[in-house]
Amino acid sequence: MSELPASKGRQSLTLPGSDLFETVRQKLIDDLGLVQVGRRGKERIYRPRAELLAEVVTPETWVMVMDWLSSTRRGALTTKRTYVDDLRRIWASYAQELGHERLALGIFTPDHIRAWRIRAEAQGVARTTIARYLNTLSSLHAYSAEKIDLPRNPVTQDDRPKVDKGNTSTSTPVLExxxxxxxxxxxxxxxxxxxxxxxxxxxxxxxxxxxxxxxxxxxxxxxxxxxxxxxxxxxxxxxxxxxxxxxxxxxxxxxxxxxxxxxxxxxxxxxxxxxxxxxxxxxxxxxxxxxxxxxxxxxxxxxxxxxxxxxxxxxxxxxxxxxxxxxxxxxxxxxxxxxxxxAHVDAAEELFANVTPKFKTTPQGNA
CATH class of the missing domain: 1.10.443.10 (Intergrase catalytic core)
Structure with a gap:
């Protein structure tokens, strides 16, 4: 495995080089788990999710992400992994598209986010998915801004999609x-x-x-x-x-x-x-x-x-x-x-009960 960034300065989780630091860092890496990145015949090839993230963000950003994920507000492993996947797949890719070699905190402006959101909508990305991606970036920025000097949060309320909480069309289907x-x-x-x-x-x-x-x-x-x-x-x-x-x-x-x-x-x-x-x-x-x-x-x-x-x-x-x-x-x-x-549509159907039979096709042989 390639060497992951060491923490330094005000952003360190603990003192770099200490046993405690290594224990904390390894625990966070283990929590993020592995990602299947390919196959070699029938053999599945996996890589650590933390390593994949380290390749597309700056070392300082990697340390801050680890610090952010260590918060008890983000306790579920699936949530942590989803956040990391959003950062490396969506926001690191967008940073590279804008000319940056790697994703770093503070590189996006509200105009960048506005353009990204409009394009995502044009591509048919679901509102709930857009909202999730934006929430990932906004949460990381807000957390980091309390520890280091950053420009204002690029994700504003003007670009957060309104999600219909009563929408059942995107709910998980249920089998009878x-x-x-x-x-x-x-x-x-x-x-x-x-x-x-x-x-x-x-x-x-x-x-x-x-x-x-x-x-x-x-x-x-x-x-x-x-x-x-x-x-x-x-x-x-x-x-x-x-x-x-x-x-x-x-x-x-x-x-x-x-x-x-x-x-x-x-x-x-x-x-x-x-x-x-x-x-x-x-x-x-x-x-x-x-x-x-x-x-x-x-x-x-x-x-x-x-x-x-x-x-x-x-x-x-x-x-x-x-x-x-x-x-x-x-x-x-x-x-x-x-x-x-x-029940409502069945009740409406009863209104036409006397008319519908008139247009039903009579099966051949029963005339």
């Missing part, structure tokens, strides 16, 4: 119970079924399942549990359905350590593997025409089905590990809005 069953029926082997069952039963996030190790299995009496690390580093011990526990027993037979889930080559299963597996099953099951079945669809479906079954909102929130109850309520609102709208 029979559709989940159809997906499971397309499993070509026990492992396919294990992945679907595990994600759906626990309303799990793919990162949790892929990060789990064999040693995270816990046996208490007749019940089997899985110790998972959820967002914000929250540890949860979740009971496993009997059938899922049995499938895991078969999958991990003879192994006492290492990854819980392995791919066909014996490597730790990653989210890309799961995405491909689910996309295949969803396509064969004929669900979500024109869209891919994703791990989050299964999570959203499980949460919605619990609400359909009358499970109290507070209980669903606890099971799904939603920090904000508004997130759980959002699932309930979307479900109820869809059902109410369906």
């Amino acid at each position: 119970v029979d559709e989940v069953q159809r997906v499971a029926a397309q499993a070509k082997d026990p492992f396919d079924l294990l992945v679907v069952s595990l994600l759906y039963a626990l309303a799990g996030r793919v990162s949790e399942m892929c990060a789990a190790d064999v040693t995270d299995r816990i046996e208490r009496g007749r019940r089997s549990y899985l110790d998972v690390t959820r967002k914000e580093h929250k540890e949860r011990i979740l009971p496993l359905p009997l059938t899922v526990a049995e499938m895991l027993d078969e999958h991990t037979a003879g192994r006492s350590e290492g990854p819980l889930l392995l791919d066909a080559e014996g490597r730790r299963l990653d989210r890309h593997d799961v995405a491909r597996l689910l996309a295949r099953l969803g396509r064969h099951a004929g669900v979500l025409p024109g869209r891919k079945l994703t791990p989050h669809v299964l999570r959203a479906s499980r949460i919605t089905h619990m609400l359909d079954d009358g499970v109290p909102l507070a209980e669903v929130q606890a099971f799904a590990d939603h920090d904000n109850p508004a997130t759980t309520v959002g699932y309930w609102k979307r479900r109820n809005t869809g059902q109410r709208n369906a």
Whole structure:
């Protein structure tokens, strides 16, 4: 791995060269994880996300980003990784387009951001995505401005897209119970079924399942549990359905350590593997025409089905590990809005009940 920038001056996380500094820096690098950058035959090639970032930002900016990500306000690993990917893919690329070799704090002006936003809109980038990219840059700038002298924040309210919070067209789709069953029926082997069952039963996030190790299995009496690390580093011990526990027993037979889930080559299963597996099953099951079945669809479906079954909102929130109850309520609102709208259009259809049969084609042979 290439040498990552060392911190210096007022921006240092701790004193450079100290054991504490190296421990802190390595922890942050490890948290950011790896990125698949290619393949060599069947072998996947990975590189540290922190290393990729270091190649496209100045050393001072790299240190400040690490400091920014170490804040407890950005505790979720997935959030940290998304921020870094936004910086290196979007803002570092834009900096190079403007003639800078690397991304540095303070190089963008409000005019730069205005031009970028207008072009993104012209290219059809979703408002929610534009808002996320801008939020990444704005948050980093605001944090850094409290530590070093910087020009004013280039991201102003005038360029933040208005996002319709009631827009359901971009919400994660939900499968009905029979559709989940159809997906499971397309499993070509026990492992396919294990992945679907595990994600759906626990309303799990793919990162949790892929990060789990064999040693995270816990046996208490007749019940089997899985110790998972959820967002914000929250540890949860979740009971496993009997059938899922049995499938895991078969999958991990003879192994006492290492990854819980392995791919066909014996490597730790990653989210890309799961995405491909689910996309295949969803396509064969004929669900979500024109869209891919994703791990989050299964999570959203499980949460919605619990609400359909009358499970109290507070209980669903606890099971799904939603920090904000508004997130759980959002699932309930979307479900109820869809059902109410369906009832309204069905009522309108009744108005034409006596006229519609007049134009229906009579099947041949029944005249």
